Amino acid sequence: MGAQVHGTQPFDKNKRTEIKFNDAAMATVQTIISRYPEGKQKSALLPVLHVAQAEFGGWLSPEVMDYVASILKIKPIEVFEVASFYTMFNLKPVGKCVIEVCQTSSCWLCGAEDIVKHIEKKLNIKVGETTKDGMFTLKTAECLGSCGTAPMMQVGASYHENLTYEKVDNVLDKYKSEGRQRNYTDLDYNNTL
């Protein structure tokens, strides 16, 4: 096992032994698996990867993918081929808050480029980079279904819409002062529709 997963990061046998869901996360995973018929537990892969990403630092290391494979009783490569297909799974370490600014048509029409430039300047990073303190990663995203409330950015579970520079500043300052990791799976989402 293990070395079968060829991610962009090296596989570390010692780290692998330390990877384990806590009880609450394991209970969530078991609930997800129970939604599918007997023997079809592979179907749980995407939702379980979301849980894993949230639990293990916001990205999927080869060790984490190997662990998920062991839980779902599938081969590690089956996990990697899925994780590498879908945009939402990070295969490299990211900041605690991943900022995703939508850049497709309606958002572009309403000023998404200006929002991106503003954030680049504010955080002193370019798209694709992470701040030195490990707090923020800036990304652009393709249509997030918020076209009527453009421009917008997603951070973890929260949609921040009808953005202005001031709104962006407030959100990012707040996140920075709170300092915690934000995940798609968070329950305290704050959508502003």
Place this chain on the structure above:
Amino acid sequence: MGRKLLIHNDKVPNIHTLEVYRAHGGYASVEKALKTMTPDQVTEEVKKSGLRGRGGAGFPTGMKWSFLAKPEGVPRYLVCNADESEPGTFKDRYLMEKIPHALVEGMITSSYALGANQSYIYIRGEYFYVSRILEQAISEAYAAGLLGKNILGTNYSLDLSVQVGGGAYICGEETALLESLEGKRGNPRIKPPFPAVAGLWGCPTVVNNVETIAAVCPIVMMGGEEYAKIGIGKSTGTKLISASGHINKPGVYEIELGVPVEEFIYSEEYCGGIRNGKKLKAVVAGGSSVPILPTELILKTAKGEPRLMTYESLSDGGFQTGTMLGSGGFIVMDEDTSIVKNLFTFSRFYHHESCGQCSPCREGTGWMEKILKKFLNGTATEADVDLLWDIQSKIEGKTICPLGEAAAWPVAAAIRHFKNEFIEIAKNKKFVDISHYNRLNKVTA
């Protein structure tokens, strides 16, 4: 005011809770269908209604249902396509977020009609928080005996759960969605076999869009014939339109099919006109995949008749002078908009979202993005316009799934109707973004 059947209660406080939803007549279609109708009778009403798939393709729903194979002893599945990802489209999100029980109710009534005892809602991963809202609604429905064993004391049982995706536009294509639901990469399958014969885990499956499934409730309540009286011709019922771009009132509007496009754009009831007092330049009427039309062709057909918000009227004139209703993602652009740059955002999107299975799409979408980038850099030549045309023509019809067409059509339409803009950039050797005013300023001057 047109009739509203889907989101008429969207402003009612706490309509997302079972209690308030039921107090406003919610779950009546479950009561009616399970207690007084056979599954085939429900399907019959849907057929009579003329309801067409609201995800974009517009295929008659009743017919799709009647194709479902029903071999003995094999489970059948209803899967709701909530992978809304077509740029310009956010109606399903609105419906699920505001009135989640409308989808849950539709899932129960539709599953009953199809004889499915296990159904899934596959929702795009970015809508994770919406999946929480749906899960809350589902657990309320279980507690009230509307889901689970022997629903409302009948002998019909149904389990319903939500699965989140991982951020892939292609999973809105129904066979890619099924692959993803099975825990795989979202690579579309070759059809046939169609999902109605071999779908989820190889079993007969119907995949329907959120809005389609929600529309089944009013159809059951009012009867298919009554529903079919709304709208014009083969465009029956109401449709949710996601309006965005340079308009005064972006948002989700439920319209009776048949509203004139001009009224939709300019009336206070809908988009409220172009913002900042600007003039209309172009509209993408049905999500990014459908051909863009200039003002004169979106307001009137080539024959000079008023263009209506119906499947037929929007496609009048074919792709030469018409477009499609598609998903109802209505993107409006003012006179300052660069059609070339907007097209670039579309082509970048399709390149990003191509699953990579078919070479024409995998390579072609990348080439188109690269060439359009040359226009933005001012390094394109006039020959690049012909090259773009050539590439798009070689993608269309040569791929397993319609993503190829979806990527090709916007390029073809932009060149067809706005060729001058491309030529001008190529001649001047520079691209000037003509959108000068502050785009973040939404307030009408």
